[in-house]
Amino acid sequence: MPHKVILQHSKASLRKRLMLATVSLSFILISTLCIVGHSILLEMEQAFEKDTFDRHSTYVLSTLPHIDSASDIFMPPDVVAISIGNEPQFGASKTPLSTLIPIAISTNNGQFFTVNHQRYYVQKHSLERQQEPLIIIWKARELSGVSAKIINQLTLAGLILFGLAVWIALMMSAFIVKRFEQANQTLQELALQDPLTHLHNRVALLASKHFTVSHGALFFLDLDRFRDINDALGHEMGDRMLLSFAQRLKTLAGPTAHTYRYRSDEFVIWQPDIAQEDVLSYAFRLLYDCREPLQIGNSAFEIGCSIGIACLPEHGHRPEMLLRNAENAMHRAKKLRLGVQMYNERLAYNSTIKVTLRSQLRSALQNQEFILYYQPKAEITSGRLLGVEAIVRWQHPDEGLLSPGLFIDLIEQSGIVHAFTRYTIEQAVKQIQTWSSEGYALPVSVNLSAYNLMDNEFIPFIKHCIETSGIDPGLLEFELTESATMVDIAVSKRVLAAFREMGIKTSIDDFGTGMSSFAYLRELNINTVKLDQSFIRDLEPDNRTAKIIEGIVSLCRSLDIEVIAEGVETDVHAQLLVTLDCHFAQGYLFGKPMPASDITLLIQTAKHSQNRLSH
Secondary structure: OOOHHHHHHHHHHHHHHHHHHHHHHHHHHHHHHHHHHHHHHHHHHHHHHHHHHHHHHHHHHHOOOOOOOHHHOOOOOOEEEEEEOOEEEEEOOOOOHHHHHHHHHHOOOOEEEEEOOEEEEEEEEOOOOOOOOEEEEEEOOOHHHHHHHHHHHHHHHHHHHHHHHHHHHHHHHHHHHHHHHHHHHHHHHHHHEOOOOOOEOHHHHHOOOHHHOOOEEEEEEEEOOHHHHHHHHOHHHHHHHHHHHHHHHHHHHOOOOEEEEEEOOEEEEEEEOOOHHHHHHHHHHHHHHHOOOEEEOOEEEOOOEEEEEEEEOOOOOOHHHHHHHHHHHHHHHHHOOOOEEEOOHHHHHHHHHHHHHHOOHHHHHHOOOEEEEEEEEEEOOOOOEEEEEEEEEEEEOOOEEEOHHHOHHHHHHOOOHHHHHHHHHHHHHHHHHHHHHOOOOOOEEEEEOHHHHOOOOHHHHHHHHHHHHOOOHHHEEEEEEHHHHOOOHHHHHHHHHHHHHHOOEEEEEEEOOOOOHHHHHHHOOOOEEEEOHHHHHOOOOOOHHHHHHHHHHHHHHHOOOEEEEEOOOOHHHHHHHHHOOOOEEEOOOOOOOEOHHHHHHHHHHHHHHHHHHHO
16 A cells, blocks of 8 residues: 555645646637637727718718818718729828828739738728729727736636636645545555454555564464355355454454455464464464354354464564565475474475476376386385385476475376376386296286376276287286375275276375275275375384274185284384284384385395295
8 A cells, every 4th residue: 555655645636637738728718708808899999980980071071072172071080081993082091002001002902012011901992983982991990908807807807717717726636635635545444454353464464663673573374265265155155254263363362463355365464573382372273262262143163273473583674575484384384284393494495496397297197207106015025016106296497306206296286187197007007017027926016196096098098008018917906095085085986996997006195184084995895905104103012003903804804805004113113014914114213215226126126035045
């Protein structure tokens, strides 16, 4: 919004423009009136004078009994000369008749002419006994002198009108500027205030002077699953909920805080002069208090939120930078379900690089910058290699080797997800061919997303790959996450049935993280379940996690489903899994993701060791 000084300058400028326009218009109108009035007055006086001369000339002619007797002619005082042809009959002018008469003869009848700054009027009459016309020359009056008084009066009237116009202009400008100020004040309020919650909005936040303090903290809040409320109960209920939440949030923020509605279901709290050690406790208090049931009409709703934090001056000095950093932290808190997340430089790097990577996905796929690494799956007790999982890496020309966490979600949101999956499968199939030609029948699993299951051309593509490559279909395995398989359970069952018909194995990845994990075992005909690594991190002897793992393994065994534990990094966890009847694992204990050449060396080393033992 404009600064107050700029608004004042705009008012003064408007007033000046109004005054100038009104005065200029008045001056033009008055000048036009004077010029036109003066011209009309001169024409009227000239016409009146001409009419007077014509009437007097009639009288003069009626008094001429004989043209030869000049002494008997009656001469009005304005007659300068009477002549027949070049012969003057009477003269009463300071200008010699020898000068006037030739000019009068050449001048048309009833016309004026000027000699020595004196105006004259010519009349010509035909006489019965004379061949030459009778010429009467009249002395005309100086019209400027005659009209001076009237011109003065017109000028006086113009000045009065001009002064009246200036006064009207002043009154109009004052009235218009007052209305302008009122309208501008209303527009400022509308532009700075959110119409629904009556909190200040994003414009007010960016134009605020509250960020001139030495330190403070900005809290960026985003409501969890608010779209579900809009979809289920309608936008009217959603608006009522936003209004109630905004009122609660303003109260919870405290008297020293400034609360804003940033956009949609996002809010910002600026808390100045808060100590660094109190920032997180303040954020968690907001988080827990916001989860208290919110009473709307006869219903109560629990509304959770995710909060990102950016501090002044550690995370930025300008509101734009603080907002961007706090929003990045909020997105991480929402994605990982952390509730509260403080901004850090790693978040900034991930956010910035993702914006860059998003625009380079297509060219990277065309240039084959995506490469496959392979992580071993092993038998825990013997360390025997059972297979590998293909994990995509991006060999970026500028950023180096990038992990899938930086770009997989970008690919799934882009238009190249199907082409990317096809490329990945083709690379995995080629590697299976290579290992098979070397005598190593090593199964390779490839991850699929929900988008691939919805692709009608996916199954024909897989059939074509197997037929053209000639590989054993049993060496190709597809891993699907719980969320992918439950997008449409009917579609998932149809696709998995097609895989089984082709001889391709399937597994459920990250098992146990969803709310309906055991329903997948009933609905889907799968070969393997991969326990999520979150179970392994919390695994201890005889704790609840151990009992859950034991139950899952027992259930899968009864359904003829293999179980592989993910994220195994220590011998302690590996031995505990064996006691729980889980004999297969994947994790850093057995090998990190590595190039295909390293897997080949691993196979060869294991084969040589086995040969030595056999001898």
